[in-house]
Amino acid sequence: MPKLKNSISSEIISNLNDGNFCREDFNVDFPDDSSALAKLVFLAMPKYQFVIEEQVRADNSLAVALFHQQQAERKKVIRTTESPGDYLNNESHTHDNISAAVDRVSDWVVNIREDLIHSRKAVTTIVDDVTSEFQSSIDEHIENPNEYFQEQEKIDLLAKLEELQKRIETLESEVGLDPQKARQIETAIEKSKADVELYPKGVWYKTAGTKLIKLFKEALKTKEGREIAADIIKRLMS
Numbered sequence: 001m002p003k004l005k006n007s008i009s010s011e012i013i014s015n016l017n018d019g020n021f022c023r024e025d026f027n028v029d030f031p032d033d034s035s036a037l038a039k040l041v042f043l044a045m046p047k048y049q050f051v052i053e054e055q056v057r058a059d060n061s062l063a064v065a066l067f068h069q070q071q072a073e074r075k076k077v078i079r080t081t082e083s084p085g086d087y088l089n090n091e092s093h094t095h096d097n098i099s100a101a102v103d104r105v106s107d108w109v110v111n112i113r114e115d116l117i118h119s120r121k122a123v124t125t126i127v128d129d130v131t132s133e134f135q136s137s138i139d140e141h142i143e144n145p146n147e148y149f150q151e152q153e154k155i156d157l158l159a160k161l162e163e164l165q166k167r168i169e170t171l172e173s174e175v176g177l178d179p180q181k182a183r184q185i186e187t188a189i190e191k192s193k194a195d196v197e198l199y200p201k202g203v204w205y206k207t208a209g210t211k212l213i214k215l216f217k218e219a220l221k222t223k224e225g226r227e228i229a230a231d232i233i234k235r236l237m238s
Contacts, residue, residue: 001032002030002031002032003030003031003032003037003054004030004037004038004098008098008102009030009038011102012028012038012040012052012102012105013028015102015103015105015106015109016028016040016105016109018106018109018110020109020113021042021109021112021113025042025043025044026040026041026042026043027040027041027043028040029041035053035054035055036051036052036053037052037053037054037078037098038050038051038052039051039052040105040108042112045112045116047083048083048084048112048115049081049082049083050080050081050082050083050104050105050108051080051081051082052078052079052080052098052101052102053078053079053080053081054076054077054078054079055076055077055078055079056075056076056077077094077095077096078094078095078096078097078098078100078101079092079093079094079095079101080092080093080095080101080104082104082107082108082111084108084111084112084114084115085108085111086107086111135206135209135210138202138205138206138209139202142201142202142205144201145200145201145202145203145205146200146201146202147200147201148199148200148201149196149201149204153201154196154197157196158193158196160235160236161189161192161193161236163235164189164212164232164235164236165186165189167232168182168185168186169182171220175220177219177220178219181215181218181219182219184215184219185212185215185216185219188208188211188212188215189212191208192204192208192211192212195207195208209236212232212236216232
């Protein structure tokens with residue numbers, strides 16, 4: 001039979017019904033042949049799991065464990081392993097009693113919902129191919145990236161930025177670039193102009209170029225728009 005009393009098992013199950021999910025959203029197992037007392041799995045996304053285990057803390061004296069069972073009992077602790085945790089994908093907590101461990105079930109359910117809500121935003125922050133290719137091209141093609149721009153290099157680069165600003169004006173009519181997004185890009189270009197005097201070449205290209213790519217991707221969401229953005233950045237690098 002399961003190790004946990006029915007009252008404890010019922011409390012664990014009750015904590016799964018938080019208004020956002022219900023008991024049926026989870027696979028609940030109360031093992032009778034392992035150190036685990038309970039194992040919960042979110043069925044819609046099984047990577048989300050919660051395990052309650054009973055463990056005995058290590059003691060330096062073997063005699064204590066062998067001959068003083070009462071003291072050994074005091075060494076027992078309850079551990080929960082949670083995915084997701086409060087701030088880690090996989091997190092462990094140690095508890096002095098089973099009630100504290102059972103209370104963590106409610107926190108785990110909340111963590112699942114928060115992780116799901118923010119998963120879309122997390123995916124969009126992953127560096128895509130356009131940005132990766134751009135940054136790789138800097139490492140491959142920019143000579144002496146730790147040096148500062150020479151006077152003629154500054155002149156050439158500022159001319160390209162001026163050309164880019166003119167291109168933005170045409171994009172508003174060509175692909176319906178939102179005027180507010182256009183102003184954000186223009187502001188970033190102006191800042192990039194000032195940074196030419198401040199940053200080494202490699203740093204300038206990576207920070208200014210990556211910022212402009214990000215803004216163009218946000219403003220031009222279609223495949224055509226992304227191709228335009230990639231072309232603009234390539235011209236900046238040529």
